[in-house]
Amino acid sequence: MSLLELKSIVVRYGEIEAVEGISLIVDEGEVVTLLGSNGAGKSTTLRAISGLEKPISGDILFEGQSIVGLKPEEIVRRGIAQVPEGRRIFPGLSVRENIMLGASNRKGLKTSAIRREADEMFDLFPDIRRFADALGWTLSGGQQQMVAVARGLMAKPRILLLDEPSLGLAPVIVQAVFAIIAEIRRRGTTVLLVEQNARMGLSVADRGYVLETGKLVLSGTPTQLWSNEEIRAAYLGGRTAAAHA
Amino acid sequence: MDLALQLLFTGIGIGSVYALVALGFVLIFRATNVVNFAQGEFSMLAAFMMVVFTLKLGLPYWLAFIMALVGMAAVGAVFNLAVYYPLRHRTYLPVIISTIGASIFLANGMLALHGPEPEVLEGWFETPGFLVGPVYVDSQYLLIIGVTAILVVLQYWFFEHTLLGKKLQATSQDKEMAALLGIPVAAMIMVTFVYSAVIGGIAGILVAPVLFVSIGMGAAIALKAFAATIIGGFGDVTGAIIGGLALGVIETFGAAYISVPYKDGFAFLVLIAFLIFRPRGIFGERVAEKA
Numbered sequence: 179m180s181l182l183e184l185k186s187i188v189v190r191y192g193e194i195e196a197v198e199g200i201s202l203i204v205d206e207g208e209v210v211t212l213l214g215s216n217g218a219g220k221s222t223t224l225r226a227i228s229g230l231e232k233p234i235s236g237d238i239l240f241e242g243q244s245i246v247g248l249k250p251e252e253i254v255r256r257g258i259a260q261v262p263e264g265r266r267i268f269p270g271l272s273v274r275e276n277i278m279l280g281a282s283n284r285k286g287l288k289t290s291a292i293r294r295e296a297d298e299m300f301d302l303f304p305d306i307r308r309f310a311d312a313l314g315w316t317l318s319g320g321q322q323q324m325v326a327v328a329r330g331l332m333a334k335p336r337i338l339l340l341d342e343p344s345l346g347l348a349p350v351i352v353q354a355v356f357a358i359i360a361e362i363r364r365r366g367t368t369v370l371l372v373e374q375n376a377r378m379g380l381s382v383a384d385r386g387y388v389l390e391t392g393k394l395v396l397s398g399t400p401t402q403l404w405s406n407e408e409i410r411a412a413y414l415g416g417r418t419a420a421a422h423a
Numbered sequence: 424m425d426l427a428l429q430l431l432f433t434g435i436g437i438g439s440v441y442a443l444v445a446l447g448f449v450l451i452f453r454a455t456n457v458v459n460f461a462q463g464e465f466s467m468l469a470a471f472m473m474v475v476f477t478l479k480l481g482l483p484y485w486l487a488f489i490m491a492l493v494g495m496a497a498v499g500a501v502f503n504l505a506v507y508y509p510l511r512h513r514t515y516l517p518v519i520i521s522t523i524g525a526s527i528f529l530a531n532g533m534l535a536l537h538g539p540e541p542e543v544l545e546g547w548f549e550t551p552g553f554l555v556g557p558v559y560v561d562s563q564y565l566l567i568i569g570v571t572a573i574l575v576v577l578q579y580w581f582f583e584h585t586l587l588g589k590k591l592q593a594t595s596q597d598k599e600m601a602a603l604l605g606i607p608v609a610a611m612i613m614v615t616f617v618y619s620a621v622i623g624g625i626a627g628i629l630v631a632p633v634l635f636v637s638i639g640m641g642a643a644i645a646l647k648a649f650a651a652t653i654i655g656g657f658g659d660v661t662g663a664i665i666g667g668l669a670l671g672v673i674e675t676f677g678a679a680y681i682s683v684p685y686k687d688g689f690a691f692l693v694l695i696a697f698l699i700f701r702p703r704g705i706f707g708e709r710v711a712e713k714a
Contacts, residue, residue, distance in 0.1 A: 249602070260603050270596055271593060282604045
């Protein structure tokens with residue numbers, strides 16, 4: 179049994195089908211990346227998993243049980259945490275408070291214990307330690323991304339959904355963010371990573387899916403995806419990347 | 424100078440009431456992005472509850488006060504479920520219309536139940552007041568200022584130093600993200616409505632001995648409190664308190680030095696000046712500015 183399984187889900191915004199029958203699986207301990215260009219339906223897929231959008235057909239199974247129709251609060255309590263696109267740091271709360279609230283899905287924790295765990299997060303993200311008491315909005319995009327990932331990890335998720343963590347960040351910061359994803363993977367947390375930056379996505383993933391206008395067009399290991407010349411040109415920007423290299 | 428001190432005391436007293444009602448506006452606005460136009464009716468309802476409990480049922484003042492607060496908590500909960508919750512996925516407009524409808528319903532419901540005659544509610548203290556130097560300290564105003572100060576401190580402590588306070592803040596800043604973290608958003612909004620109804624009720628009970636208890640008292644207070652929130656900066660807690668106090672002081676001084684009949688006019692003159700020259704208020708929208 180896979181940890182997470184999507185069975186031909188269809189999600190619609192009004193009349194537009196944003197996701198047209200996507201099926202995919204994520205196994206325990208894997209890092210799986212979902213690639214595709216803008217508007218391909220990647221974020222919508224993650225929103226559906228987290229319960230922010232309801233699929234009009236298909237099913238989403240977590241540990242073999244359907245989670246379609248559950249509230250977002252309930253889904254994260256079951257162990258699916260999401261770090262959404264745009265980071266969504268609470269602007270008026272401090273960095274430490276933002277991270278502490280990541281544990282809201284876990285019951286019966288003392289505030290002091292949550293605070294201690296939040297402070298331990300700074301070992302994984304040393305760059306944001308000195309901003310612990312700064313308000314969320316004062317941080318740069320890269321720092322906010324660190325806070326968002328730390329907040330996601332505070333949920334102690336069975337699976338972490340990451341939506342475009344590289345979006346809008348300088349290349350050197352992207353490197354740092356992906357180093358952290360590699361570290362999360364080393365610690366054994368299952369990750370479903372949505373990326374537009376295929377090169378980065380495949381560099382940390384065990385497997386990848388390629389999405390185009392709401393449909394899955396390809397899946398495989400990073401090596402398999404890279405070796406497909408047509409796919410490289412069309413979806414992964416392989417040629418352009420090679421030309422720049 | 425003595426007169427000025429006297430006016431300052433009275434102004435801060437009445438301003439505290441505006442500040443409490445304004446706090447209710449701000450808290451609900453931050454949680455739902457909508458102005459609750461029935462906020463003033465919470466004050467009116469609580470004042471009438473006090474009249475019924477003390478005058479009609481003859482209960483001791485403290486017991487009546489506690490019962491009125493419990494009653495207001497229930498009003499807040501029912502208000503949320505009936506007026507806001509069914510429309511929570513709609514835009515702000517249907518919700519605003521819903522709160523206006525609730526305001527009309529509550530005022531006219533009370534009119535039908537009770538009739539138009541105003542009631543007089545006794546103050547908490549036997550002694551009406553005492554002199555401190557040149558200033559006559561009205562005990563009811565002193566109570567209003569004291570209770571407001573305590574509530575503001577408690578609220579500050581609650582929002583800044585408890586995890587529940589942080590969850591409420593998170594909910595008001597980004598509901599979807601709060602839900603993604605497992606914060607029970609519907610429960611947080613319920614807490615906000617209950618609390619706002621209770622502090623609106625406290626404001627009504629405190630001000631009732633100063634004014635008459637009447638059907639229209641809610642609208643009169645709410646209008647001033649609404650002006651206070653705009654002056655302070657909509658959505659800002661500190662702004663609501665400063666705006667409320669400032670408005671109370673301005674209208675008291677205006678009435679004493681310029682004209683009593685135009686007392687209410689001064690508040691709105693200040694409001695208009697703010698709308699023209701500084702529409703986001705004293706403390707408004709600091710967070711949004713950086714984006």
